Amino acid sequence: MEKSCLGNSDDGLTFWLAEEKDYDDVMGISDNIYQGNDYLPRRYHSWMTEPGRVVMLARRGNKLVALESGLLVDDGCTVVVEGLRVCPSERGRGVAGVIQRFLDDYLQKLHPSIQVKRLTRGVEPGEQRLAKFTLLAKRAVLSLVGETVNFHSFTFYLKNKLHSSTGTGSDSGKSVPHLVPLDDKQLRKVLLDPDLPSRVQLPGGAIIQDWQPLQPIEANLEILGRRDLSWLVDDQEKPTFLSFYTPPYPIPYEGGSLRLNIDTFGTDAILARAALVGHFQKVLASGAFSGNGMLMLRVYMDCSLLDGIQSFCEGFEGVRKFRGYWEQELLERQF
Ligand SMILES: CC(C)(COP(=O)(O)OP(=O)(O)OC[C@H]1O[C@@H](n2cnc3c(N)ncnc32)[C@H](O)[C@@H]1OP(=O)(O)O)[C@@H](O)C(=O)NCCC(=O)NCCS
Incomplete structure (x- = not known):
């Protein structure tokens, strides 16, 4: 050997x-x-x-x-x-x-x-469960795809839809929820709050960041810090809705595309819509929607939110569904 x-x-x-x-x-x-x-x-x-x-x-x-x-x-x-x-x-x-x-x-x-081994995997409805693992939680996944530049107009399309769906019809409507970012100090406080998992329904008690499950504990803050995430919450102290996006990264699809992942935690449909718009606006401002090629969007959410988010994202010609209903499973087994 x-x-x-x-x-x-x-x-x-x-x-x-x-x-x-x-x-x-x-x-x-x-x-x-x-x-x-x-x-x-x-x-x-x-x-x-x-x-x-x-x-x-x-x-x-x-x-x-x-x-x-x-x-x-x-x-x-x-x-x-x-x-x-x-x-x-x-x-x-x-x-x-x-x-x-x-x-x-x-x-x-x-x-x-x-003590334990964890993994996440994407499953189609009815797909056989992996033997030897316990299912801790599952989330719905929405996959959309379009030319990267189309996400520019898509952002404005969703923004208008959010404002009209919340009954104001105007960009400054008061009933549109205002989501806010977190600085490092606020993020630390929010993540280490022992009530967070129940308040935002963390799947299996974990923050799942682009398929990686991490318990909200001190030792994982440095790992989350490595990922350059952009966070949005409805409240900087006691959020009921928490979300972030992972900076878009290249994938092989269609000879070279971008992938954008938005992870959300919480069950309020309006906050989820507002979070999507907020993240898109930030990605747009970063210049990431101006490149050539396709962009693959993945939104991970509580299963109860899928229908609402799906219909929210429908009706825009340049961005289409990439695949039907599928789920993200969080699995665990003793080591
Ligand atoms: C999924 C994949 C890794 C399975 O490999 P394989 O060697 O053909 O799998 P087999 O069915 O022959 O092997 C069965 C064993 O692998 C395990 N296994 C199969 N798919 C698995 C998966 N997705 N995650 C974890 N374990 C898996 C089974 O539990 C079984 O374990 P056991 O021997 O302890 O009982 C392979 O098809 C592949 O590379 N697919 C493309 C990449 C992919 O989808 N990866 C899955 C990421 S979750």
Whole structure:
């Protein structure tokens, strides 16, 4: 066994920690994953240096066959696994289970503090649940797509709709809720408030940031701080609605597109609409809606909000639904 090889499986796989030089091999097994919405081409390089992260590869001979990553969160009590993929020619033969078991063993030795393993995944209605995991929560996902430049007019379209739907018909209507950003100090106070999970109905008690579940505790503030998020709340002290967007990032869809994720927590339909408009306005001001190519929008929300948000976003020609109803599941198992 080569020195940097970490181990092997009964059916001939060898396991390695991923390095920068493996990027092309990893992209080689990632073709068309998540219908072009894969985040890994963008994140792979930062994953190589992210504190608390392990990126595991499985090879058969020289050929890369699988990847899975784990990030230590929740003050060392939880590992969040992400990025799982198996090359198309090896799928359906249990390789995903094999690399997961190897990574679990590796992490257990490295961090004996880990008690649970968490993952999020996208599921179609009726899709089979993953055995061995407990479902902690689920959220609805709205996926929209359009030319990036169309999101400029879409922002104004939604803004007008928000104002007319709240009964004012004017841009300065008083009944349109006013959502506000949070500075670092306010954010810290809001996130560490023990009432927050019940007040904004955090799924499984976690802030799910672009598929990454993190409990709102001191130790995770630094991780959230790495993500450059823009927050909006209805109240800077005791919000009943909390939301943020992750800065748009490139994805492979249609030869190169942008992906914008908006995560929302809370169940008030009007606040959710106002949050969408508020985030779009901020993205617009950042210049991110002026590039070429397509933009894939994902909004994650309490399931009760989906119909209202969906109809709010309908009727604009240049932005269409990307796929039908699907959900984000938060799953957990004991380590
Ligand atoms: C989903 C994917 C990783 C499954 O790989 P696979 O090796 O073909 O899966 P198999 O059905 O042969 O393996 C079954 C094992 O993998 C596990 N598994 C399958 N899909 C899984 C998933 N999405 N998340 C976690 N575990 C999964 C099963 O629980 C089972 O584990 P066990 O052996 O401990 O019982 C593979 O189809 C793939 O790369 N798809 C594209 C990327 C993707 O959708 N990744 C999922 C991210 S959630």
